[in-house]
Amino acid sequence: MSLMDWMPLLSTGAGAIIALSGSFLVDLRRERDTRDRDRDLDRWRTCIDFALALGTAHSMLRNAAAGDRAATTRAMSESGAYQERERLLMSGTPELVVAGEDAFHRLVDMQRLIRAGEDVRTDAGHEAYHRFAEKLWTFRMAVRRHFGHRAIDPGTLDRKDWSERNECVYCGAAA
Known part of the structure; x- marks a missing residue:
């Protein structure tokens, strides 16, 4: 066979390889984009679930009688705070984990009190609440940035800061 007879076959083969390579690269990129989108969606859900669990635990702690260890343990476990914290620790970025841990530990401070x-x-209990509120807002803003x-600036929501002290009826009455 002459060289002329092989040329169309080689051209067709080279074209097929180029086309298949292009298709493979497009699929690879699409798969990577899908993976990134799924990871972001999972991280978004984790952040929301974590914030909601902290809010639920806070409400349950406020309803617990002083000194009621069982009620404070129930508040943290039934709210899902520990489970959501674990999810955040494993899937969050360093900024989200640090902000989440700060809020979580301020809630644990309330539990200990x-x-x-x-x-x-009381003043001590109320101060613990304000520290928690401020850290929860800090976490929310870290999620927004991520x-x-x-x-959001506190002034956007007619607040002086995220601790909620200025809007607090208790703090206003104590002043």
Whole structure:
């Protein structure tokens, strides 16, 4: 066979290889984009679930009687705070994990105060709440930044800061 007879076959083969390579690269990129999107969606859900679990635990702690260890344990476990914390620790970015841990530990501080016999309506209990509220807002803003949203300034929501002290009826009455 002459060289002329092989040329169309080689050209067709080379074209097929180029086309298949292009298709493979497009599929690879699509798969990577899908994986990134799925990971972001999972991280978004984890952040929301974590914030909701902390809010539920906080509400349950506020309803617990001072010194009621069982109620404070129930508040943290039934709210899902521990489970959601684990999910955040495993899937969150360092910024999200640090902000989440700060909020979680301020909630644990409240739990410890109540376990020790402190009522949430005392100055110490109330101060623990404000530290928790501020850290929960900090976590929310870290989540917003992570997902490409601008953080909200407290003034946007007619607040002086995220601790909620200025809007607090208890703090206003104590002043």
